Amino acid sequence: MFRTILLAYDGSDHAKRAAEVAKAEAQAHGARLLVVHAYEPVPDYLGEPFFEEALKRRLERAERILAEARALTGVPKEDALLLEGAPAQAILEAARGEKADLIVMGTRGLGALGSLFLGSQSQRVVAEAPCPVLLVR
Ligand code: ATP
Numbered sequence: 001m002f003r004t005i006l007l008a009y010d011g012s013d014h015a016k017r018a019a020e021v022a023k024a025e026a027q028a029h030g031a032r033l034l035v036v037h038a039y040e041p042v043p044d045y046l047g048e049p050f051f052e053e054a055l056k057r058r059l060e061r062a063e064r065i066l067a068e069a070r071a072l073t074g075v076p077k078e079d080a081l082l083l084e085g086a087p088a089q090a091i092l093e094a095a096r097g098e099k100a101d102l103i104v105m106g107t108r109g110l111g112a113l114g115s116l117f118l119g120s121q122s123q124r125v126v127a128e129a130p131c132p133v134l135l136v137r
């Protein structure tokens with residue numbers, strides 16, 4: 001039923017569990033699994049050399065997180081996408097662009113507000129997704 005499954009990964013414990021579920025679902029359906037991680041753009045008002053330094057660090061961190069997602073799921077490099085932008089928006093664009101049939105993500109992420117039952121990115125994706133969304137606890 002699912003041909004393309006998109007995993008949104010931010011390195012949190014919830015996302016790690018989502019990675020396991022996404023991998024198992026992809027295997028069960030014989031689907032292509034895509035993993036994406038979005039990093040927020042660095043504001044250019046920082047100016048040089050702070051802008052370059054901040055961007056470099058942000059990219060390195062994002063690449064580490066994406067590599068971790070690949071290690072957990074075993075997806076090849078070409079199916080691991082680094083996205084720039086607000087996470088929910090970037091995830092939704094990737095899901096549309098890649099014609100994903102299913103998005104898998106955590107209910108919560110790295111955010112510190114433990115009292116909310118759903119993170120803001122999950123909430124936005126669920127509200128606007130073009131396909132079913134599987135939220136993993
Ligand atoms: P908030 O960000 O609102 O403080 P939170 O961090 O607890 O709350 P979300 O950010 O909504 O919750 O995270 C829920 C899930 O969304 C994560 O488990 C992960 O699957 C996905 N996600 C969050 N941020 C990103 C990101 N930058 N790139 C890819 N996926 C992400």
Ligand code: MG
Pocket residue numbers: 109110111119121
């Ligand atoms: Mg978050």
